[in-house]
Amino acid sequence: MEKRIFTIESNEPVARDTFRLVLRTDAPVAICSGQFVDIAVPGYYLRRPISVSDVLPDGVILYYKVVGEGTLVMSGMVPGDTLELLLPLGAGFHPEKCVSDALLVGGGLGAAPLFLLAKELLAAGKKVTAVLGFKRADEICLAEEYRALGVPVHIATLDGSAGTKGFVTDAIATAQPVFDRFYTCGPLLMMKAVCTTLDAPGEASMEERMGCGAGFCYGCTLQTQSGPRRVCADGPVFDKEEILW
Amino acid sequence: MVKDLSVSLCGLRLRNPVIPASGTFGFGLELADSMDLNVLGGISLKGTTREARFGNPTPRIAECTAGLINSVGLQNPGIEALVSDKAPALRRIYGGVIIANISGYSVEEYAFNCARADACPAIDILEVNVSCPNVHGGGMAFGTDPQSAAAVTKAVKAVTRKPVFIKLSPNVTDIVSIARACEDAGADGITLINTLLGMRIDIKKRKPVIANKMGGFSGPAVFPLALRMVYQVAHACRIPVMGCGGVARAEDVLEMMMAGATAVQVGAENLRNPTACPEIIGALPALMERLGIDSLQEIIGIVA
Numbered sequence A: 001m002e003k004r005i006f007t008i009e010s011n012e013p014v015a016r017d018t019f020r021l022v023l024r025t026d027a028p029v030a031i032c033s034g035q036f037v038d039i040a041v042p043g044y045y046l047r048r049p050i051s052v053s054d055v056l057p058d059g060v061i062l063y064y065k066v067v068g069e070g071t072l073v074m075s076g077m078v079p080g081d082t083l084e085l086l087l088p089l090g091a092g093f094h095p096e097k098c099v100s101d102a103l104l105v106g107g108g109l110g111a112a113p114l115f116l117l118a119k120e121l122l123a124a125g126k127k128v129t130a131v132l133g134f135k136r137a138d139e140i141c142l143a144e145e146y147r148a149l150g151v152p153v154h155i156a157t158l159d160g161s162a163g164t165k166g167f168v169t170d171a172i173a174t175a176q177p178v179f180d181r182f183y184t185c186g187p188l189l190m191m192k193a194v195c196t197t198l199d200a201p202g203e204a205s206m207e208e209r210m211g212c213g214a215g216f217c218y219g220c221t222l223q224t225q226s227g228p229r230r231v232c233a234d235g236p237v238f239d240k241e242e243i244l245w
Numbered sequence B: 001m002v003k004d005l006s007v008s009l010c011g012l013r014l015r016n017p018v019i020p021a022s023g024t025f026g027f028g029l030e031l032a033d034s035m036d037l038n039v040l041g042g043i044s045l046k047g048t049t050r051e052a053r054f055g056n057p058t059p060r061i062a063e064c065t066a067g068l069i070n071s072v073g074l075q076n077p078g079i080e081a082l083v084s085d086k087a088p089a090l091r092r093i094y095g096g097v098i099i100a101n102i103s104g105y106s107v108e109e110y111a112f113n114c115a116r117a118d119a120c121p122a123i124d125i126l127e128v129n130v131s132c133p134n135v136h137g138g139g140m141a142f143g144t145d146p147q148s149a150a151a152v153t154k155a156v157k158a159v160t161r162k163p164v165f166i167k168l169s170p171n172v173t174d175i176v177s178i179a180r181a182c183e184d185a186g187a188d189g190i191t192l193i194n195t196l197l198g199m200r201i202d203i204k205k206r207k208p209v210i211a212n213k214m215g216g217f218s219g220p221a222v223f224p225l226a227l228r229m230v231y232q233v234a235h236a237c238r239i240p241v242m243g244c245g246g247v248a249r250a251e252d253v254l255e256m257m258m259a260g261a262t263a264v265q266v267g268a269e270n271l272r273n274p275t276a277c278p279e280i281i282g283a284l285p286a287l288m289e290r291l292g293i294d295s296l297q298e299i300i301g302i303v304a
Helices: A069-075 A108-123 A143-148 A168-175 A188-197 B079-093 B107-118 B146-157 B175-184 B220-236 B250-259 B268-272 B276-291
Strands: A002-015 A018-024 A036-040 A048-051 A054-056 A059-065 A082-089 A101-107 A127-134 A153-157 A181-185 A202-205 A221-224 A227-230 A237-239 B007-009 B012-014 B018-020 B042-044 B061-064 B067-070 B097-102 B125-129 B164-167 B189-192 B196-199 B214-218 B241-244 B261-266
Touching: A002 A059, A002 A069, A018 A069, A048 A059, A048 A069, A054 A108, A059 A069, A059 A108, A101 A108, A101 A168, A101 A188, A108 A127, A108 A143, A108 A181, A127 A143, A127 A168, A143 A153, A153 A168, A168 A188, A181 A188, A188 A202, B007 B261, B018 B276, B067 B220, B067 B268, B079 B097, B079 B107, B097 B107, B107 B125, B107 B146, B125 B146, B146 B164, B146 B175, B175 B189, B175 B220, B189 B220, B214 B220, B220 B241, B220 B250, B241 B250, B250 B261, B250 B276, B261 B276, B268 B276
Parallel strands: A101 A127, A101 A181, A127 A153, A181 A202, B018 B042, B018 B261, B042 B097, B097 B125, B125 B164, B164 B189, B189 B241, B241 B261
Antiparallel strands: A002 A018, A002 A082, A018 A059, A036 A048, A036 A082, A054 A059, A202 A237, A221 A227, B007 B012, B061 B067, B067 B214, B196 B214
16 A cells, blocks of 8 residues: 555546546556545545546546535546545455456446456456446446447446346346356445345445545444455455355 | 654653554554554554454444544454454564553453453553543443542552553543542553544434444544643643644644653544654654754653
8 A cells, every 4th residue: 555646637527427537647556456546635534435447557547426525526626636545455356266257247336446357357368248237327437438348238227218227137137148257336235136146156345434444443344254344455345255235 | 963752651762752543553563564663653552342342333434624533433353362463463563662552341341451461561551441432331431530530540550560541531521630530540641632522414314424323533623622631631640641632743743742741642644644653753853953852852741
């Protein structure tokens, strides 16, 4: 973990309340899928933990939703502004545990960390299918980016304004993808449905309000099958068997 | 001129007065890969109870203006894990002063835990937490009344030869009477302050942000209050004080020391900046130069 200053290259809205933030720094960046960065937002006491959607040789690409005052301030920042990040944080996904075919199941911004995972899986020669769920069509993000990688994308929206009407589990039932391992990130109830219905080994990226983000304040502890675990340091990614729904 | 940052605390020499506060630095081991721990004057370890505790339900953290509320609720692996695993492991990589922070639900539990910590050579100082606002039926209940604070002090002093600091709560009407009761009962020092009981409400959900409704508020917002209490206690007692509460900069360290603190703990700031302590220590010599201070020891309690 280290503290580093990044410069905003772009910070653009890409979907309803959703921004794509490209950050550059002056040295190589090493971070894996499922890991996150903790951003100091000027004027706010605690940092904002945000998962990494893509890695550049000297930067990162993040997606964030404006959900409160801190992210609203972030959405107003412009190219050239700087942000101080802690990174890399957390324990991420395990692409190496996929035998040949991976299913990625994202809900809302859960599509973001799974995008970097898709690239890692493809680089390792695995086949990847993505099922992405959103509330409505104007919240859809990253679908074209997945398709540009050659990944088949199945969309579900709650209101039926795009793709399958209903939940990601409905889209999975319709698409019948082949997979030996799945990876999911999104709302807790969605991940619960995915983890308890899919008959394959899987991993889920959990979320909790964090203090330090780096494993020493014990603010984001989750009770798991093998005892208390820190979402920020032991996770955020956990095997589905570990999670007590 | 080379600046002397060292201070003497109950006969122990600290290379500098800066100590990460209990609960904001884990057991030190969590940060060993991120910094050189040996620049720290001391480390106060995570509060420990007799049995392992999961702590409170989440959310345990709420952001505030110039601070945060925490309701971790003394999540810890229990006293045996502290003395047989955590403290010895830290000692192997850290040469400074190791402070065990001890909690309990009864006078007997405090004494039991302190007796176990006394037998652990890795531990230099016992900091007895009678001020945790996040556990029911223990913690703060002992620190808000002079008699029960004295009873805990007496019981733990009877089972250890290590220096005993009592960590006090600011959630009281008369901090001086409680500090004096601890001193009279044999305490070797006082740490203050612990967090202030606070609350936030999510106005969209119409519910408290913290699962446990309330929690301990800390951060720069509490610094003037902490400084005032350090000043009052340092002037009313003969035993040394570790000042704690809202310290975020080298300037705050000097203020605390001028108010009477022999050592200074940094808490909430670590949560927003894991390298806050090394940065504060690094800034001290230049600040001392600017203010004409050669030795930190000489400014302790200099404000009458």
